[in-house]
Amino acid sequence: MKSVLIIGMGAFGRHLALKMTELKNDVMIVDKDAAIIEDMSSQVTDAQIGDCTKEDVLRALGIGNFDVCFVTIGDTFQSSLEITSLLKDLGAKYVISKASRDIQAKFLLKNGADEVVYPDKDMAEKLAIRCSANNVLDYFSISNDYSIFEIPIMKSWTGRSIEEINVRKKHHINILLIKSDSNTMSLPKADYIFKEDDLVLVLGKSEDVLRFSDNI
Template identity: 60%
Template sequence: MKTVLIIGMGRFGQHLCRKMLKLNNEVMIVDRNEEAMEDLLPLVTNAKIGDCTNEEVLHSLGIGNFDLCFVCIGTNFQSSLEITSLLKEAGAKYVISKATRDIQAKFLLRNGADAVVYPEKDIAERIAVRYSADNVFDYIELDEEYSIYEIPPLREWIGKTIGEVDFRARLNSSIIGTKLNGITSFLPGADHVFRADEHLMVIGKKKDIDKILKHL
């Protein structure tokens, strides 16, 4: 469990808050607009109405007590930049700020952000990959080079084990999980037998997994 501060209760901030709560974290939320927080008030540990570009408001939150501080302001980049900088100055341990463009990310990182997220960009890329290929059930980009794909097994693998296919050595990728009837099992052994009705979670370089996709 971690203590989490989320500043900005737009759509992204609200979704992030709900997910953090489901993962049993203690969450405090802050927004200028009380209405933006109404649905979450019964759920969170604490909430405050205020403008975090005001140093007094920010310091009143006890920034040093949070493991993670998220800046989720999407409509006013100047405010996002100021709050990111003020958080670090106030002793924030780890600051994650939302960006919509690369130039914003550069400024945020220079002004105190430890990490930057691109929710709209990440979702758009994930949807594009998933729906442009007939046999990709899900897709998660890890960085510019590596990704995780959820795919069916090739016909020639069915009835064989991972070891017999020599998956890692021959395909330069790894199977980190299998999904059958909606249930995921992680880290299958070399003796796992491929089934026609299962999905595989495959991690590797995009160029290597693309070679597999061409045979699906």
Template identity: 35%
Template sequence: MKREFAVIGLGRFGASVCQELSAEGMEVLAIDKMESKVNDFRHIASHAVIADSTDEKALKELGIRNIDHVIVAIGDDIQASILTTLILKELGIKKVTVKAQSNHHEKVLLKIGADHVIHPERDMGKKIAHSLISNNFLDHLELSNEHSIIEIKASKKMIGKTLVELDIRARYGCNVVAIRSKATNKMNISPLATDKIEAGDVLIIIGADKDISKFEKHLVIDE
């Protein structure tokens, strides 16, 4: 059964989310106040409508209550973003994901019930910075303001050593939660301390940002 999504705000971020969800075969309701933006999605989204998301009556008429997950991707209008989020939660939407413009904006969104808040520009900046520092860095996922998961390719300092030899948890406060083997292309969940890291292996690491930073400086960057 297809999941149903609504994307409110068809700027660059909202448009990208809408396109990707549609490409994955999801049912997507695209909403924006501007007719030109809505017209661009009439043949992409399942439904594309012109509406003011701060108008509770308009959202009810669109059947927003039947949507599984609503993404609020409103651009620079923070007031509209907050009001839309508030209305959606009051209407009983199970999951509301909202794009935030700042940390203060995020705090307000969380207080009024947003289920997930994302900072596309900030998060992309982090990924780019990590990739510039080390070619071994593959991906970064923020779990909270202070904790993340990173995906890194085994560096020269790791190859041929076991997890117990590297002693990552004791030295850096991070946990290796999985290793994807290049040889077998299989994911080893909860690897053993005696597991040896081979060239091309990919490690999934979880920890506090400050600990991950220390780990990267000492073990990930090849000199």
């Protein structure tokens, strides 16, 4: 469990706060809008009304006590930049700031952000890959080259073992997990026999997995 500060309750900030709370973290949220704070207050550990571009407001929150500080301001980039910088000046351990463009990320990283996220860009890329590829149920990028994909198995795999199909050698992908009905099996053994409706999570170069998925 971690102590988390989330500044800015736009759509992304709200979803983040609720998920972090669901994962049993201590979550404090801050926003200038009193109506938003009143609406969210019962769903998080603590909720404060305040303008976090003002140093005295941030200082009163005890920034050094939080494991992670998120800056999810959505209205003006200038506010996000100022808050990111102030957080670091006040001793924030780790600052994650939201950006919508590469130039914003560049300035945020130069002014105190330890990490920058692109929720809109990342979702758009994920949706584009999932909807343009065949048989891709879900997708998660690890690096520029490698990704994890959730895909169905080839019909020819049914009744055969992982060792028999030799997917690593033939297709340059690694099977990380198998979903069978309501069960999941991580890092399955070579003697696992595939069932007709199995789904697999595979790791590999994106181009290799997409090529493979087109042939399922």
